Amino acid sequence: MLAEAAVDTAPSAAERVQQRWDRYTKADHEVWQTLYARRMEQLATTASRIFLEGAELIGLAPHEIPNLKEVNKRLGPRTGWNAVPVGGFLPAREFFASLSNRRFPTTVTIRSREDIDYVPEPDIFHDVFGHVPLHSDPPFADFLQRFGQAATMARTPDEVEMMARLFWFTIEFGLIDENGTPKIYGSGLISSSCDAANALGSNCDRRPFSLDAVISQSFRIDRLQDILFVVDSFEQLYEAVDLVVERMSI
Ligand SMILES: [Fe+2]
Numbered sequence: 265m266l267a268e269a270a271v272d273t274a275p276s277a278a279e280r281v282q283q284r285w286d287r288y289t290k291a292d293h294e295v296w297q298t299l300y301a302r303r304m305e306q307l308a309t310t311a312s313r314i315f316l317e318g319a320e321l322i323g324l325a326p327h328e329i330p331n332l333k334e335v336n337k338r339l340g341p342r343t344g345w346n347a348v349p350v351g352g353f354l355p356a357r358e359f360f361a362s363l364s365n366r367r368f369p370t371t372v373t374i375r376s377r378e379d380i381d382y383v384p385e386p387d388i389f390h391d392v393f394g395h396v397p398l399h400s401d402p403p404f405a406d407f408l409q410r411f412g413q414a415a416t417m418a419r420t421p422d423e424v425e426m427m428a429r430l431f432w433f434t435i436e437f438g439l440i441d442e443n444g445t446p447k448i449y450g451s452g453l454i455s456s457s458c459d460a461a462n463a464l465g466s467n468c469d470r471r472p473f474s475l476d477a478v479i480s481q482s483f484r485i486d487r488l489q490d491i492l493f494v495v496d497s498f499e500q501l502y503e504a505v506d507l508v509v510e511r512m513s514i
Contacts, residue, residue, distance in 0.1 A: 281372065283331070283332045283333075285329070285331045285333075288329050294377070295374050295375060295377055296327075296328060296329045296374060297327050297328070298380060299389050299455075300324070300326045300393065303393070303455065304319075307448075310447065310448055310464060311448050311449070312440050312448065313442060314398060314401045314404065314449065315398060315448075315449055316397075317401075318396075318397030318399070318400040321338060321397070321400045322338050322339050322397055322399075323338050324397065329374060330388070332348075332370065332392075338400075339399060342402075343366070343401070343402055343405035344366045345366045345368060345396075345405055345408075346368065348362065348369055349370055349372045350369040350371060350372075351371075353385070353386075357416060360416045361412065363408055363409060363411060363415070364412035365409075368395060368399060368408075370388065370396070371387050371388055373387055373388065374389060381458075382456075389455055390451060393454065394451030394454045395451040397454075403498035403502065404449075406502055407499075407501040407505065408435070410505045411435070414427065414509050414512075415427045415431070418512065419512070423512055426508060426511075429481060429482070430475075430478055430504065430505070430508065433483070433492065434473075434493070435450060435451065437452050437459070437483075437489055438453075438473075438495060439463060439470060439493065439495070440496070440497070440498075441495070446464065446494050448460055448463060448464070458488070459488065459489070468489060468492055469492075471491060471492070472493070472494055473500060473504075475504040478493055478504075
């Protein structure tokens with residue numbers, strides 16, 4: 265049996281951030297409203313049904329930035345996941361330890377109207393609209409926690425790179441086959457029209473997911489993706505993480 269890394273369950277300083285929901289301005293809510301309307305119109309036909317059902321289950325609304333307390337009231341009883349406010353990027357190990365406790369670090373700021381089409385760092389639209397709906401799906405919820413456990417166990421540079429590639433090509437840029445059609449579920453695709461159009465267009469080589477294929481594939485964060493991977497189910501991802509753990513030199 266493999267020894268797993270001990271995980272600290274206490275919230276860190278970076279996690280001790282509140283979402284002051286009453287302090288969002290009318291302009292903030294209007295940015296959410298514009299982004300939500302634009303994306304949902306396209307996602308109705310391009311997103312995985314699991315995302316679409318999840319967005320409804322957690323109560324995402326078209327007209328206002330979600331209140332994380334309300335989201336968690338719906339999400340927690342379903343899968344035990346919670347969206348936890350953070351002030352910005354967490355160190356990788358802290359981020360993965362948080363996943364292993366079913367706590368998803370969530371930025372609470374929202375991009376400005378001037379930057380509505382692109383911001384390099386995550387905001388609440390990417391983190392909540394893009395990520396959190398899937399956390400209501402039990403198979404994805406189990407996979408994400410298992411991923412967090414495995415990622416905290418990575419020690420060598422090769423192991424760290426392997427987990428980064430797995431994260432990138434699934435949680436951020438993954439596609440899933442639904443009745444013979446590739447649908448998007450990765451948060452980078454869900455939250456960005458441009459990346460989603462590329463992922464489903466003729467310039468992107470969509471390959472069947474396999475652990476070996478994914479961990480052999482490098483990626484660039486500063487350009488549209490040439491190659492992406494399509495899973496058959498989220499159970500397949502859970503199994504892939506188990507394989508990763510077997511390969512680690514623990
Ligand atoms: Fe993300």
